[in-house]
Amino acid sequence: MADILKPRDDKDLAETVAKLAAANVAIEVKGAGTKRGIGRPITAATIIETSAMTGLTLYEPTELVMSARAGTPLAQIEATLAERGQLLAFEPIDLGPISGGAGGQQTIGGVFATGASGPRRITSGAARDHILGVKAVNGRGEIFKSGGRVLKNVTGYDVGRALVGSWGTLAILTELTFKVMPRPERTETLVWPGLTEEIAVEAMCAALGTPFEVNGTMHLSAALTSRLELKSLAREAAPITAIRIENFASAVDYRANRLADALKIFGTPQKLGHDASLAFWEELRRLSVFTRLASEAPRQLWRLATSPRKAPAVMAAIRRNTEAEACLDASGGLIWLEVPASADAGAADIRRILAGAGGHATLISADREVRESVEVFHPMNAVIERLSTGLKDAFDPARILNPGRMYATL
Amino acid sequence: MIIQLPEPDLSIVGRREQIVAALVGIAGRDAVVSDEDGRRAFETDAMTSYRRMPLAVVLPTSTEAIANVLRYCNANNLKVVARGAGTSLCGGALPAEDAIVVGVSRMSRVLDIDYAGRTMRVEAGITNLAITGEVAPEGFFYAPDPSSQLSCTLAGNIAMNSGGAHCLKYGVTTNNVLGVRVVLMNGDIVDIGGDQLDGGGYDILSLMIGSEGQLGIITEATVRIIKAAEGARPMLLGFDTNEAAGQCVAGIIASGIIPVAMEFMDRPAIEVCESFAKAGYPLDAEALLIIEVEGSEAEIAERLAQIQEIAKPFRPTTATISTNAAQSARIWKGRKSAFGALGRIADYYCMDGTIPLSRLPETLTAISRICTGYGLKVANIFHAGDGNLHPLIMFDANDPASEAKAEQAGMDILKLCVEVGGWLTGEHGVGIEKRDLMRFQFTPDDLAQQMRIKSVFDPRWLLNPAKVFPLDARVGFEPAATATAAIRRAAA
Numbered sequence: 001m002a003d004i005l006k007p008r009d010d011k012d013l014a015e016t017v018a019k020l021a022a023a024n025v026a027i028e029v030k031g032a033g034t035k036r037g038i039g040r041p042i043t044a045a046t047i048i049e050t051s052a053m054t055g056l057t058l059y060e061p062t063e064l065v066m067s068a069r070a071g072t073p074l075a076q077i078e079a080t081l082a083e084r085g086q087l088l089a090f091e092p093i094d095l096g097p098i099s100g101g102a103g104g105q106q107t108i109g110g111v112f113a114t115g116a117s118g119p120r121r122i123t124s125g126a127a128r129d130h131i132l133g134v135k136a137v138n139g140r141g142e143i144f145k146s147g148g149r150v151l152k153n154v155t156g157y158d159v160g161r162a163l164v165g166s167w168g169t170l171a172i173l174t175e176l177t178f179k180v181m182p183r184p185e186r187t188e189t190l191v192w193p194g195l196t197e198e199i200a201v202e203a204m205c206a207a208l209g210t211p212f213e214v215n216g217t218m219h220l221s222a223a224l225t226s227r228l229e230l231k232s233l234a235r236e237a238a239p240i241t242a243i244r245i246e247n248f249a250s251a252v253d254y255r256a257n258r259l260a261d262a263l264k265i266f267g268t269p270q271k272l273g274h275d276a277s278l279a280f281w282e283e284l285r286r287l288s289v290f291t292r293l294a295s296e297a298p299r300q301l302w303r304l305a306t307s308p309r310k311a312p313a314v315m316a317a318i319r320r321n322t323e324a325e326a327c328l329d330a331s332g333g334l335i336w337l338e339v340p341a342s343a344d345a346g347a348a349d350i351r352r353i354l355a356g357a358g359g360h361a362t363l364i365s366a367d368r369e370v371r372e373s374v375e376v377f378h379p380m381n382a383v384i385e386r387l388s389t390g391l392k393d394a395f396d397p398a399r400i401l402n403p404g405r406m407y408a409t410l
Numbered sequence: 411m412i413i414q415l416p417e418p419d420l421s422i423v424g425r426r427e428q429i430v431a432a433l434v435g436i437a438g439r440d441a442v443v444s445d446e447d448g449r450r451a452f453e454t455d456a457m458t459s460y461r462r463m464p465l466a467v468v469l470p471t472s473t474e475a476i477a478n479v480l481r482y483c484n485a486n487n488l489k490v491v492a493r494g495a496g497t498s499l500c501g502g503a504l505p506a507e508d509a510i511v512v513g514v515s516r517m518s519r520v521l522d523i524d525y526a527g528r529t530m531r532v533e534a535g536i537t538n539l540a541i542t543g544e545v546a547p548e549g550f551f552y553a554p555d556p557s558s559q560l561s562c563t564l565a566g567n568i569a570m571n572s573g574g575a576h577c578l579k580y581g582v583t584t585n586n587v588l589g590v591r592v593v594l595m596n597g598d599i600v601d602i603g604g605d606q607l608d609g610g611g612y613d614i615l616s617l618m619i620g621s622e623g624q625l626g627i628i629t630e631a632t633v634r635i636i637k638a639a640e641g642a643r644p645m646l647l648g649f650d651t652n653e654a655a656g657q658c659v660a661g662i663i664a665s666g667i668i669p670v671a672m673e674f675m676d677r678p679a680i681e682v683c684e685s686f687a688k689a690g691y692p693l694d695a696e697a698l699l700i701i702e703v704e705g706s707e708a709e710i711a712e713r714l715a716q717i718q719e720i721a722k723p724f725r726p727t728t729a730t731i732s733t734n735a736a737q738s739a740r741i742w743k744g745r746k747s748a749f750g751a752l753g754r755i756a757d758y759y760c761m762d763g764t765i766p767l768s769r770l771p772e773t774l775t776a777i778s779r780i781c782t783g784y785g786l787k788v789a790n791i792f793h794a795g796d797g798n799l800h801p802l803i804m805f806d807a808n809d810p811a812s813e814a815k816a817e818q819a820g821m822d823i824l825k826l827c828v829e830v831g832g833w834l835t836g837e838h839g840v841g842i843e844k845r846d847l848m849r850f851q852f853t854p855d856d857l858a859q860q861m862r863i864k865s866v867f868d869p870r871w872l873l874n875p876a877k878v879f880p881l882d883a884r885v886g887f888e889p890a891a892t893a894t895a896a897i898r899r900a901a902a
Contacts, residue, residue, distance in 0.1 A: 062660035063767050063797070085666060121607060128613060129585045142855040150764040151796035152582060152836040154571045154620050155844070155851055156878070157860045161584065161616035170612075182666035205526035211549070211640045248666075251709045305606040308527045333527065333607050360610035378610030383600040388612050390866030395859070406611070 002028065002045055006052040010135060010143050010174040013048070017172065018141025020046060021398045029168030029402050031071060031110035034096030034103075038114075039167060039405045040376050041368050050109050053174055058149060061086060065132060065149050067177040070109025077108055081180055089181040090127050091118030091281075097291045098301055099365050109173045115165030118285045119216040119244070122208065122330040124181070127164050133177035134160035138170070139396025149177050162391075168402040169410055170395040184246035188256045189277040190269035191233065192241040195219070197328065198312040200241040203266045204331035205308055207243045210262050212255040216244030218284060219328040224338075227289045230280050232272075241266075244281060289327065290338055290365070298341035300366040302350060306359030308332035317353045322346055341366070347374045377406050385409070411459060412817050413842050416876050418507035422488065423465065429488065430466050433510070436478045441516075443467035452511050455496040455503040456558070457843060459813060464491065464505035469513045473591060473599055473629040479512055480627065481597030487891060489875045490595070492623035494535065494566030497558040499760055500841030502570060502622050506875060514565045517629060520544050529588060529605050530635050534565035534628045538572075541633065550635040553580035556837065557749065565628045571620030573837035575745075578795030579670045579704075580636065582837070584619040591630035592618060595868040605632045617863060622839055623874040625867035639704035642670060644741045645714050647721050648695030648728030652676065655697035656770040658724045659794045662701070665720055667713060669795065673700040673745050676774060678789035679802070686751030689744025690737070692728040699794065700745055748791055749802075756787070756804035759816045762838035763827030764797045773830055777801050780822045784815040798836035799827065825850055840878045848880055861887040 007013035020027055028044035030036070032051075050071035058067035061084040068077055074092060081087050092111045097103040106116070112134075117126035133147030146159035163171055195203060197219065204217035219241045220228070228234040243263075245255050260269050272280060283289075290301055306314055311332030318324050318337065327336040339346045345366050354361055360378035363371065380388060385407075392399065392410045404410070422429070430444040443449055444466050454461040465488075470476045483490050489509035496503050505511050514535035522531040525548060532541060538559040541552040555574035556562055562572070568590060573582040580586070589603030603615040618625055649655040659672055675683065675691075675698045684691040691698055703713040714731050721729060732738040752758050765773050774790055781788040781803060791800045801823055805816035824834050824847055834844045834851050848857060861879055864871065864887070871888040879887075 060766070060768065062664045064663060084664075115608070115613075117608075125581065125585055126608060128608075128616060129581060138859060142859070144853070144856045144859045146856070146859075148833055149766060149831060150798075150833055150836065152573050152577055152764055152793070152798045153833045154573075154837055154839050155834045156840065156848065156856075157863055158571065158584065158616050158620045159859060159863065162613045164616075165608075165613055182663075182668065185666065202526070205528075208528060209525060209637050211637050213639075248709075248712070250712060251705060254706060254708065305608050305610070307524065307529065307605040309524060330607055331527075358604055359606045362610065380611055381600075383594070383598050384602075384611060384614070387600075387614055387866060391612055391614075391617075391863065394862035394866050 002047045004047045004049060006049045008052050010137055013172060013174060014137045014141045014143050016048065017137050017139065021139055021141055021400055024398055024400065026400050026403050029172050031107035031113070032073070032102070032105040034101035034106045035099060035110060035114055037099035037101055038095060038364060039371070040408065041372055042402060042404050044403070048172060050107060056080065057175060058177070064151065064180050065177065066180050067149065067175060068108050069175050070107060070173045072108050074106050074108055074111055075104060082183065085183050086180045087183045088130065088178070089120055089124040090130050091120040091285060092116040092127065093118045094286045095364065098287050103286060108176055112164050112176050113166065113168050113173055119218060119281060119329055122217060123213065123215045128161050130179045131161055131164050131176065132179055134163055134173055135175040136163060136171040136173045139398055139401045147177065151179060167405050169406055170391065170401065172401065186249040186252040187244060187246045187274055187277040188252045189272040189280060190243045190256060190260055191272060192266050192269045193236045194238045195241045195266060197315055197326070199266065200239070200328065201308055201311050201332040203241055203263055204243065206263055207259060208331055210259060212245060212259050213247065214243055214259070215246050216281060217329070217331045218242045220289065221325045221327070223325050224289045224327055229283050229288060230276060232276065233280065242280065244277065287336065290336065299338050300341050300345045300370070301364045302337040302339065302345070303362045303364050304335040304337055304350070304354065304359060306333060306335070306354060306357055310357040310359070311335060314353055314357050318350060321349055343370065344374050345370050351379065380407065412814060413460065413846065414881070415460070415462065415506070415842070416881065422508040426465055432482060433466055433468055433479065436482055437468050437470050437475050441468055441470050441475065443469065452493065452496065452505060455498040455501060457499055457501040457504065457841070460501050460504050460842065462505050462507055464511040465508055467511040467513060469516045471516045473593060476512060476627055476629055477593045477597045477599050480593055480595055483510055484595050484597065484870065484872060487870065487872065489872045491874055492565070492569065492627045494563030494569070495537065495561045497562040497566065498570065498841055499762065499838045500835070500843035502839045502841035502877060504842055509875060512627060514563060514627065514629060521630065524605070525550065527605065528635050529632050531605070531630065531632045532564060534568065534631050535563050538562050538564060538567055545635050549638050551638050552633055553586050553636055554583045557746065564631055564633070568619050568628050568631060569621065569623045570837070570839040573798065575671045575673060575793060577793070578672065579668050584616060586634045587615070587619060587631055588634060589632040590615065590618055590628050592626040592628055594626045595870070595873055603632070622841065622878050624864055624878060625873065640706045641710060642702055642704045643710045643714065643732050644700050644702040644738055645717065645731040646691065646728055646741060647699040647701065647726045648692040649697045649724060649726055650695070652697045652774050653771040654724040655699055656767060658699065658721050659767060661720045662717055665716065667703070667716065669701050670704045671700070671702040672793070672795040674698070674792035674794040675745070676790040678787065679748060679791050682751045682755065682789060683744040683748050686754065687740065687744035687747050689740045690730065691744055695727050700741060752789060752802055752804070757807035759803040759805065759820055761801045761803065761820050761823055762835050763799050763824050763832055764836040765799055765827050765830050765832035767794065767797055769830040773799070773826065776826050777823050780826070781819050784819045786816060786819055797832065821847065842877055845878060846880050848878070849883060854883070857883055858887070
């Protein structure tokens with residue numbers, strides 16, 4: 001069994017890491033542990049948990065800024081924001097349930113360490129776009145900061161932003177400062193049933209090319225639609241294409257009508273209304289269409305990033321060799337791809353196709369043995385590998401922080 | 411002039427003819443500027459009080475040519491200063507006598523526009539405004555809009571992570587760039603990010619953007635383009651006190667409205683701009699807000715009425731909603747001509763700190779006290795939505811004592827920004843201007859982490875020397891061969 005340490009604060013953490021670095025002891029960095037099933041499996045003699053470093057340290061609703069210690073549960077942060085009519089605009093997705101972990105438990109440190117962003121990313125940006133400042137401890141056991149509580153800041157290199165999505169391999173985040181936004185008064189979703197993937201991408205791109213500030217686009221295959229908890233949509237028995245608008249109530253009504261009109265060549269959409277819209281996008285945030293599979297044949301889940309115009313060809317090429325279900329987020333620029341389980345999760349095929357089209361793929365859900373043998377994160381070219389290795393050494397020269405979690409050599 | 415610059419390496423300066431010949435061999439005669447008159451155009455940037463004649467200037471037309479130049483410079487331990495249009499306000503593009511300027515201004519082609527995916531691929535020497543100009547006929551725009559947008563290049567914007575007046579809603583450069591092609595100091599060409607929304611692996615793009623030309627030279631980029639709103643309209647709100655204006659801004663944000671711009675001007679700024687632009691600004695106000703919202707006609711009317719209602723408890727002395735396009739244009743002309751208008755009555759030094767909105771009134775009072783203490787006048791412009799403060803310190807450039815006082819007042823103001831919880835720079839960058847204040851902002855460990863990153867990309871520390879990091883903080887990070895002159899100078 002690994003030792004589990006729960007440092008009280010960054011000073012305590014720094015001393016602990018310095019000692020472990022001197023002894024060359026590998027550390028698994030852990031928040032609530034909901035995403036331990038993602039990435040390359042690691043074996044570390046010591047686990048450092050952020051669970052004793054919790055609590056908000058700053059919240060200024062009128063300056064759109066909040067700071068919290070890394071171990072603070074996301075749920076607590078979202079509840080506090082909701083009291084003041086605000087939210088995290090990047091709508092962090094919950095990767096816990098689909099990767100074998102718990103749902104609704106993730107910490108704010110885990111959200112930023114993994115760059116967990118949701119469907120609003122298409123317009124409002126990702127986790128990396130909302131980080132303002134970090135405090136962290138590097139693999140040398142040094143406390144450092146980058147950025148702070150102001151929205152605009154170019155003082156020094158943007159180190160904090162680069163730590164977002166580094167999966168605890170460069171530093172252990174201890175405190176995050178991030179931008180928050182007003183919660184929209186009204187949410188509406190227009191849903192077109194029955195569009196093919198290719199036509200759906202066209203419709204979603206057209207929607208984003210209107211001035212109505214579309215803030216979420218999603219296309220679900222027929223099989224995925226049937227797995228929705230929202231029964232009114234699950235009954236469609238057809239693929240659906242959903243487009244979200246958020247704003248003040250009067251603006252949403254106007255914009256939804258104008259948008260439906262602008263996209264009328266794709267048919268007449270149904271309107272979900274405010275409450276069903278919230279439920280629908282909340283369901284997508286949990287990726288629950290991919291978790292309700294226990295009784296079916298084992299499947300594996302990929303996250304593909306490409307440009308929307310290439311998405312239909314990418315999907316067509318993938319389907320040539322495998323029976324895949326897909327959910328197209330970000331007007332097709334982000335594909336959640338479910339494939340039948342196999343020893344290499346179809347990695348060779350998927351990555352060959354993406355190499356031609358441009359983009360990258362991350363294996364999100366697969367058994368441990370698969371994640372041991374397949375590159376989970378997208379393979380690096382020689383120059384990127386040299387820079388990434390250099391960065392690892394610049395933060396963690398003893399290579400003790402989450403060693404091998406992203407890449408075997410880092 | 412209170413900022414120390416390193417003594418040039420005379421052994422390099424002495425080899426100038428030989429180096430120029432080599433550069434001509436690599437990049438071609440047309441790409442190399444070596445005569446004195448030609449080089450003089452590159453001896454400074456928009457921080458004009460500091461000037462250094464570069465050893466030579468190279469203006470290549472391809473990524474490969476830049477790679478060849480950097481490979482040569484790296485092999486010969488020659489320092490390189492990357493340059494876009496030279497509009498940096500912090501000395502970020504200031505050359506050195508022993509350094510080669512590598513400019514990207516001749517690389518300005520549009521390579522691809524993807525309206526469906528809302529991205530655009532360009533060479534990085536394109537000007538900021540030309541990007542929007544290219545897609546405006548289709549109703550799209552590129553969001554970051556620094557004041558220098560007519561001339562500044564995307565490469566420079568990426569190097570400094572430039573902002574502008576519309577960041578509250580649309581973000582800054584780092585939120586609007588998806589990928590870059592970079593030439594590293596050793597001549598490697600690498601694509602970071604791409605045309606998809608997120609990169610795989612480490613977010614190296616985040617480090618590249620805002621690295622002030624110290625990690626590599628950007629030659630191409632993929633940027634996000636956004637469909638413009640149906641319409642936009644500003645309103646003016648005048649107040650008796652800075653407190654009232656600040657509270658009104660807080661009230662607007664608390665209501666859930668995110669205006670596309672919220673610009674604050676204090677009385678001296680109002681007076682200067684109004685006398686120049688006749689924008690209709692109230693001359694009886696201590697503080698003025700220009701607030702712009704976007705949307706359909708009906709949405710704009712509703713939102714501005716809401717803002718007017720929010721402002722009431724703060725007793726605005728003026729509340730004017732623009733009624734037509736001409737009036738809107740005049741209102742923005744006043745704000746946008748602030749720098750030019752001020753330049754007609756005095757030389758001025760444009761500062762760029764950030765502060766928490768709640769500390770605005772006391773900060774403005776303290777700034778006024780600092781400047782009065784040096785016998786100088788100051789006007790303040792503030793991007794109220796994002797806390798970015800631009801004090802404009804007026805001085806007489808013909809009087810070196812006055813100029814030195816202005817610089818000193820500027821340093822004091824930036825320290826004040828840090829003391830109230832803000833930061834040294836919101837959008838201009840560190841360059842040489844704020845280099846020696848970095849230790850006021852960062853601990854030695856904070857700086858060490860950044861300097862180790864610098865060494866990953868540019869192990870010999872040849873790119874944009876003597877900027878960003880205090881000269882005497884570099885010991886142990888900057889290789890001795892490069893640093894000798896700098897450290898000798900700083901220690902003196």
